[in-house]
Amino acid sequence: MANGDEVSNKQVLFRDYISGFPKETDMILSTTGTIGLKVPEGSNSVLLKNLYLSCDPYMRLRMTQSATYNPNFVPGSPITGYVVSEVLDSGNSNYQKGDYVWGFAGWEQYSLIENPVPSSLRKISYTDVPLSYYTGILGMPGLTAYVGFNKLASPKKGESVYVSSAFGAVGQLVGQFAKMMGCYVVGSAGSKEKVDLLKNKFGLDDAFNYKEEPDLTAALKRYFPKGIDIYFENVGGKMLEAVLPNMAPHGRISVCGMISQYNLEQPDGVPDLSHLIMKCVRMEGFNVSYHYHLYPEFMEVMKQYFMDEKLVYVEDTVEGLESAPAALIGLFTGRNIGKQVIKVSHE
Amino acid sequence: MANGDEVSNKQVLFRDYISGFPKETDMILSTTGTIGLKVPEGSNSVLLKNLYLSCDPYMRLRMTQSATYNPNFVPGSPITGYVVSEVLDSGNSNYQKGDYVWGFAGWEQYSLIENPVPSSLRKISYTDVPLSYYTGILGMPGLTAYVGFNKLASPKKGESVYVSSAFGAVGQLVGQFAKMMGCYVVGSAGSKEKVDLLKNKFGLDDAFNYKEEPDLTAALKRYFPKGIDIYFENVGGKMLEAVLPNMAPHGRISVCGMISQYNLEQPDGVPDLSHLIMKCVRMEGFNVSYHYHLYPEFMEVMKQYFMDEKLVYVEDTVEGLESAPAALIGLFTGRNIGKQVIKVSHE
Numbered sequence: 001m002a003n004g005d006e007v008s009n010k011q012v013l014f015r016d017y018i019s020g021f022p023k024e025t026d027m028i029l030s031t032t033g034t035i036g037l038k039v040p041e042g043s044n045s046v047l048l049k050n051l052y053l054s055c056d057p058y059m060r061l062r063m064t065q066s067a068t069y070n071p072n073f074v075p076g077s078p079i080t081g082y083v084v085s086e087v088l089d090s091g092n093s094n095y096q097k098g099d100y101v102w103g104f105a106g107w108e109q110y111s112l113i114e115n116p117v118p119s120s121l122r123k124i125s126y127t128d129v130p131l132s133y134y135t136g137i138l139g140m141p142g143l144t145a146y147v148g149f150n151k152l153a154s155p156k157k158g159e160s161v162y163v164s165s166a167f168g169a170v171g172q173l174v175g176q177f178a179k180m181m182g183c184y185v186v187g188s189a190g191s192k193e194k195v196d197l198l199k200n201k202f203g204l205d206d207a208f209n210y211k212e213e214p215d216l217t218a219a220l221k222r223y224f225p226k227g228i229d230i231y232f233e234n235v236g237g238k239m240l241e242a243v244l245p246n247m248a249p250h251g252r253i254s255v256c257g258m259i260s261q262y263n264l265e266q267p268d269g270v271p272d273l274s275h276l277i278m279k280c281v282r283m284e285g286f287n288v289s290y291h292y293h294l295y296p297e298f299m300e301v302m303k304q305y306f307m308d309e310k311l312v313y314v315e316d317t318v319e320g321l322e323s324a325p326a327a328l329i330g331l332f333t334g335r336n337i338g339k340q341v342i343k344v345s346h347e
Numbered sequence: 348m349a350n351g352d353e354v355s356n357k358q359v360l361f362r363d364y365i366s367g368f369p370k371e372t373d374m375i376l377s378t379t380g381t382i383g384l385k386v387p388e389g390s391n392s393v394l395l396k397n398l399y400l401s402c403d404p405y406m407r408l409r410m411t412q413s414a415t416y417n418p419n420f421v422p423g424s425p426i427t428g429y430v431v432s433e434v435l436d437s438g439n440s441n442y443q444k445g446d447y448v449w450g451f452a453g454w455e456q457y458s459l460i461e462n463p464v465p466s467s468l469r470k471i472s473y474t475d476v477p478l479s480y481y482t483g484i485l486g487m488p489g490l491t492a493y494v495g496f497n498k499l500a501s502p503k504k505g506e507s508v509y510v511s512s513a514f515g516a517v518g519q520l521v522g523q524f525a526k527m528m529g530c531y532v533v534g535s536a537g538s539k540e541k542v543d544l545l546k547n548k549f550g551l552d553d554a555f556n557y558k559e560e561p562d563l564t565a566a567l568k569r570y571f572p573k574g575i576d577i578y579f580e581n582v583g584g585k586m587l588e589a590v591l592p593n594m595a596p597h598g599r600i601s602v603c604g605m606i607s608q609y610n611l612e613q614p615d616g617v618p619d620l621s622h623l624i625m626k627c628v629r630m631e632g633f634n635v636s637y638h639y640h641l642y643p644e645f646m647e648v649m650k651q652y653f654m655d656e657k658l659v660y661v662e663d664t665v666e667g668l669e670s671a672p673a674a675l676i677g678l679f680t681g682r683n684i685g686k687q688v689i690k691v692s693h694e
Contacts, residue, residue, distance in 0.1 A: 236621065255623050258624065268618065269617055270617050271613070271614040271615065273583065273587070274614070274632075276602050277632040277633065279632065280632055280633050280637055281631075281632050282629065282630075283623065283629075284627075284630070285622075285627055285628050286624065286627050
């Protein structure tokens with residue numbers, strides 16, 4: 001056969017567009033597919049063995065037909081997202097057999113990335129850390145934290161920083177960037193275990209469980225009696241509503257995500273946006289896909305931090321494509337403790 | 348008598364804190380007060396004859412006890428706001444009898460500005476335009492338009508600009524700044540008369556009556572098929588809700604005011620703020636009081652525009668303190684055609 005012997009290629013397929021809360025059954029494990037482990041003769045394609053899949057909140061947006069954030073998932077086709085992979089075969093001079101790469105591919109054991117291979121399929125050269133880190137702290141979520149905090153929020157030493165979803169893939173890093181900048185940093189998360197880790201392992205100045213706060217506005221007033229200079233927004237809705245009256249004059253809100261809103265049929269209305277006026281607050285949304293020109297700079301910064309042992313990072317890894325649907329759904333109940341990764345194959 | 352002969356000094360007093368829509372009867376015309384027309388012997392105070400009073404939407408916020416925008420009005424004391432005045436007597440070397448000034452004072456015929464006279468009481472040196480312009484186009488609203496559009500919104504030639512409340516004191520100038528910058532500019536207002544003036548007198552590319560649009564989101568889609576690069580926000584609430592899905596990628600929203608919200612017991616919730624993320628939109632609130640260092644620069648720009656006859660400006664002037672309460676209330680029903688001014692005395 002032209003493409004070499006066919007092997008089994010398990011896949012996680014997207015069933016159909018949804019509204020409301022996603023369920024495991026919105027995804028289907030398919031065990032019937034096969035794939036050849038060679039790229040077609042004379043092609044410029046790349047054949048990947050996928051090692052790690054990334055679960056990220058924005059993926060929920062792609063399950064709705066009207067999504068504008070990314071291309072929608074295609075019913076009957078594999079879920080797609082960020083992966084870390086090994087190159088098994090390549091007709092493309094930029095990639096060699098044995099390279100490790102990270103980028104966008106399907107939730108499947110093997111992916112054929114057809115020509116033109118997107119430049120967003122990046123070769124991994126720094127391997128002093130686990131390869132899975134390229135789904136998180138050294139991948140899209142890491143760059144997201146770097147751009148949203150260090151670049152857009154204009155942080156200064158001594159400022160007060162609040163990070164919601166502080167134990168998520170992005171939040172973990174934002175909190176540490178803020179501490180290294182010399183800020184006072186408080187994070188929120190959804191369980192005692194996460195809160196304890198934020199305080200004791202990540203060294204935040206304080207942390208709280210938002211589920212145990214009947215009045216979020218009052219809670220924030222307690223942690224920030226002089227106001228919040230920077231809010232790193234991962235949650236939206238009622239959390240943002242509680243933050244607005246607690247912002248300090250000339251505060252900045254980096255709007256990275258709004259996970260509380262993605263499953264709602266009717267998004268929460270946020271009142272009192274006039275606080276933006278009275279306190280001269282800048283609220284800036286961003287989509288990291290516009291900022292990949294900063295990735296080399298980000299990697300230099302991160303390599304130095306890793307060499308200096310300045311970073312802590314917690315992953316929550318499940319094994320096998322079979323576990324993938326539950327892992328993705330778990331993001332929206334906060335089941336994961338740290339960055340949610342799916343290990344598909346051994347390196 | 349130390350302060351010279353006492354003369355009658357009519358005042359408009361604030362009755363008491365309110366919620367909901369303000370009424371004329373929330374203000375009281377007092378005709379019983381008197382004042383001496385000399386500053387106290389040996390004092391550094393300044394005595395003003397008030398010529399023009401400014402009606403501005405933010406004043407509503409000062410009628411609520413919880414207001415944080417400015418000091419609240421004081422029940423039983425005069426309403427305060429921006430005024431244009433003539434100096435009748437001065438013990439302060441910075442001001443001479445006969446000077447014209449603009450700044451903050453009471454709604455009354457004469458005001459004694461006691462030592463220390465605030466530096467925000469500014470002498471008027473450029474008098475080639477009506478003095479009343481210093482309540483608007485050359486005063487606080489003018490600087491507001493300049494800062495909010497030219498400085499914060501980062502406008503570029505060819506961009507698409509939407510201005511709500513485009514016939515208000517600030518909006519009139521924003522639309523003209525945007526046209527001079529080479530932008531495509533659409534404004535909204537609340538009557539056919541205002542819309543016609545925006546199109547024919549102010550030279551906007553288009554304008555519409557928001558009261559006649561059953562679906563504001565669809566209306567904006569019609570005027571901005573490729574999206575809005577800059578929204579100058581004067582209205583808030585449902586208008587902002589309609590703008591968000593119509594923003595273009597990398598759009599900017601300068602949040603100057605939210606007049607639709609000031610009289611509501613429960614402010615409108617604005618859903619779909621996640622458009623800020625998907626389109627990388629920056630939304631920035633500002634309070635012009637932090638930007639007065641730009642006033643000299645602004646005046647140089649404006650004098651040149653006036654010399655070149657590049658500016659149009661429409662005032663709606665009522666006569667006498669008796670007319671002041673109705674004039675202020677009229678802002679919130681859109682009764683005024685252009686900047687609302689109250690003429691108190693002849694120059």
